[in-house]
Amino acid sequence: MSKSLGTVADLPPDYYESLLRHNLLPLWPSLRAVLPYGRPARKTRPVMWRYADVRPNLLRAGELTPIEKAERRVLVLCNPGFGLENMQATPSIYIGMQLILPNEVAASHRHTPSAIRLVIEGEGAYTIVSGEKLPMEQGDLILTPPGLWHEHGHSGHDPVIWLDALDLPLIYGLDISHAQEGVSQQITDEHNLSAARYSQGGIVPYASLHSRTTQFPLLRYPWRSVKRSLLELEPITPAGEPIHVAYINPQSGAECLASMGFSALMLRPGETIKMHRRSASAVFHAVEGGGTALVDGESMAFDVADTFAVPTYAQVQIENQSSTRPAFLFVIDDAPLQRKLGLYTVLGDGSEVAGATW
Numbered sequence: 001m002s003k004s005l006g007t008v009a010d011l012p013p014d015y016y017e018s019l020l021r022h023n024l025l026p027l028w029p030s031l032r033a034v035l036p037y038g039r040p041a042r043k044t045r046p047v048m049w050r051y052a053d054v055r056p057n058l059l060r061a062g063e064l065t066p067i068e069k070a071e072r073r074v075l076v077l078c079n080p081g082f083g084l085e086n087m088q089a090t091p092s093i094y095i096g097m098q099l100i101l102p103n104e105v106a107a108s109h110r111h112t113p114s115a116i117r118l119v120i121e122g123e124g125a126y127t128i129v130s131g132e133k134l135p136m137e138q139g140d141l142i143l144t145p146p147g148l149w150h151e152h153g154h155s156g157h158d159p160v161i162w163l164d165a166l167d168l169p170l171i172y173g174l175d176i177s178h179a180q181e182g183v184s185q186q187i188t189d190e191h192n193l194s195a196a197r198y199s200q201g202g203i204v205p206y207a208s209l210h211s212r213t214t215q216f217p218l219l220r221y222p223w224r225s226v227k228r229s230l231l232e233l234e235p236i237t238p239a240g241e242p243i244h245v246a247y248i249n250p251q252s253g254a255e256c257l258a259s260m261g262f263s264a265l266m267l268r269p270g271e272t273i274k275m276h277r278r279s280a281s282a283v284f285h286a287v288e289g290g291g292t293a294l295v296d297g298e299s300m301a302f303d304v305a306d307t308f309a310v311p312t313y314a315q316v317q318i319e320n321q322s323s324t325r326p327a328f329l330f331v332i333d334d335a336p337l338q339r340k341l342g343l344y345t346v347l348g349d350g351s352e353v354a355g356a357t358w
């Protein structure tokens with residue numbers, strides 16, 4: 001039914017060359033590549049980054065490159081589908097693994113991309129965001145919203161490693177990615193007071209109902225609280241249905257950041273879950289336990305601290321083979337961005353774009 005379109009070979013060579021000289025291109029030979037019928041062309045590959053491969057290389061970076069020479073000592077998890085140099089895990093998501101050694105300081109800066117950290121190992125590190133000192137414990141989510149000063153420090157004894165996620169591909173793609181160097185921040189809140197202000201879901205400081213002092217009231221989501229919520233959902237969630245919680249802004253109820261969404265999944269011992277196929281791309285990271293991920297037919301075993309990329313619309317099945325231990329996964333996706341564009345869809349719920357063929 002679909003008509004085949006003209007190609008470059010159909011055109012007189014001198015005509016085509018003159019178009020190029022004027023910075024022009026005919027659309028029709030390339031139209032189907034950028035506007036394919038039925039389903040999108042996807043560059044994202046299902047890729048697994050094993051912590052066992054990342055960790056020794058990151059520790060080696062700690063020996064090779066002093067923090068002053070790195071600003072941030074990070075190895076970037078690059079999806080080969082985009083070309084490694086583009087530093088994309090998915091179309092919109094950058095993922096890095098960052099190492100800080102005892103007594104090091106990763107100097108204060110701020111930038112247009114949004115960032116988060118998810119702590120993988122080690123004790124005693126902290127991030128200061130807008131003067132608030134945020135302890136970093138294993139599994140904690142720390143937000144660094146766009147434009148806010150942030151620096152990292154470490155007063156413990158062992159290496160600390162965390163996962164960074166940024167919307168860098170998006171912001172860089174918009175030609176608005178830039179940073180500013182700063183001086184070490186004055187700590188105005190030594191005790192992570194936002195954690196006390198928003199210690200329980202559904203309860204907020206009274207005054208916040210009429211005057212909001214900040215767009216980002218909560219900058220740290222302790223893993224302890226997230227895990228407790230998942231465990232509370234367990235007995236009321238039917239077997240095989242994902243036990244899945246979303247991180248939100250406690251003041252607005254919206255996603256924490258405009259472009260990236262964060263959620264956590266629990267798989268009971270022996271459980272297999274099937275995720276909805278949806279338009280958002282995502283990165284999954286094992287916080288506790290392991291298992292096997294089947295992403296668009298590709299089977300990838302994962303262990304604690306392993307990380308994998310999930311393309312848009314992918315079929316995702318996750319299996320926890322352990323008969324004794326639950327598995328916990330942290331998920332980063334670009335659903336908030338897609339919702340703002342009116343393009344977030346879940347296949348099979350009637351929201352897909354007309355003409356999609358799956």
Ligand code: GTQ
Nearest residue numbers: 072074096098115164166
């Ligand atoms: O820690 O502020 O992986 O600015 C990339 C850019 C981490 C950070 C990254 C950054 C940071």
